[in-house]
Amino acid sequence: MLTSGAKINPEDLHPSLWRASQLARGHSRCVSTGHQALDNQLPGGGWPTGSMTDLLTQQPGICELRLLAPAVSQVANRQIAFLQPPHPPQTLALAAMGIPPESALWLRADRTADALWAAEQVLRSGSCGALLLHGDESAALGDAGYQSVEKRAENLGKSVTWHVAMKRSKRKALPKNKLGRMLEKLEHLKASVRAKVEHPFHVIKNLFRHRKTRYRGLAKNTAQLFTLFGFANLVLAGRRFTITETRSAS
Numbered sequence: 001m002l003t004s005g006a007k008i009n010p011e012d013l014h015p016s017l018w019r020a021s022q023l024a025r026g027h028s029r030c031v032s033t034g035h036q037a038l039d040n041q042l043p044g045g046g047w048p049t050g051s052m053t054d055l056l057t058q059q060p061g062i063c064e065l066r067l068l069a070p071a072v073s074q075v076a077n078r079q080i081a082f083l084q085p086p087h088p089p090q091t092l093a094l095a096a097m098g099i100p101p102e103s104a105l106w107l108r109a110d111r112t113a114d115a116l117w118a119a120e121q122v123l124r125s126g127s128c129g130a131l132l133l134h135g136d137e138s139a140a141l142g143d144a145g146y147q148s149v150e151k152r153a154e155n156l157g158k159s160v161t162w163h164v165a166m167k168r169s170k171r172k173a174l175p176k177n178k179l180g181r182m183l184e185k186l187e188h189l190k191a192s193v194r195a196k197v198e199h200p201f202h203v204i205k206n207l208f209r210h211r212k213t214r215y216r217g218l219a220k221n222t223a224q225l226f227t228l229f230g231f232a233n234l235v236l237a238g239r240r241f242t243i244t245e246t247r248s249a250s
Helices: 036-041 064-074 091-096 112-125 168-172 178-207 218-236
Strands: 079-083 104-107 128-133 139-142 161-164
Touching (some): 064 128, 079 112, 112 128, 139 178
Parallel strands (some): 079 104, 139 161
């Protein structure tokens, strides 16, 4: 059994765990982002090398390259692969950001599967200093609460196909014929895709019993949710931790 007063550090259980009062700790080599304020917030003090970093932007082509340029310029002695960029790379703009235009490798693919295959080949070859892969999602899924989402102001003009779940009352009223069975199967397929994203919420709400949002101390609430999502990912990955139990001499 654990001795009384024994303190367990989360990082002793797994290097990717930390307390909500701490910043994450980096365990890999990093490249400075070129922005001191951002370096102070990132584990390891910069972008991790040999890893994938996902930038979530409101829309593509809003100067995300300007954010990455200081780090990319540090490895521009090798080729920089631009895969599926929203706009063709401009040589003058690259030179102004410290990226030699001759190092730019512009790759285009007709299908998402082809783009992912190309990204895998670039990474396997090890010939490029960095790979910048732009997502070009053309489909989005939502539950029945997102009915008419395509008419919202923030979604007007976007080339996105929305696959929104049918309302429950309408789904129950589907005819018991071949067309009804096909529509029911389509609803099941849409739900199976959404489940991959919604499963972590199921773990947090039903396994961890976190069902009440606290409106006082929003910073604590945010930190708690980040921690719970981290543990939910570990649960879904099937990881198990074994704590070594010790007994002190009496």
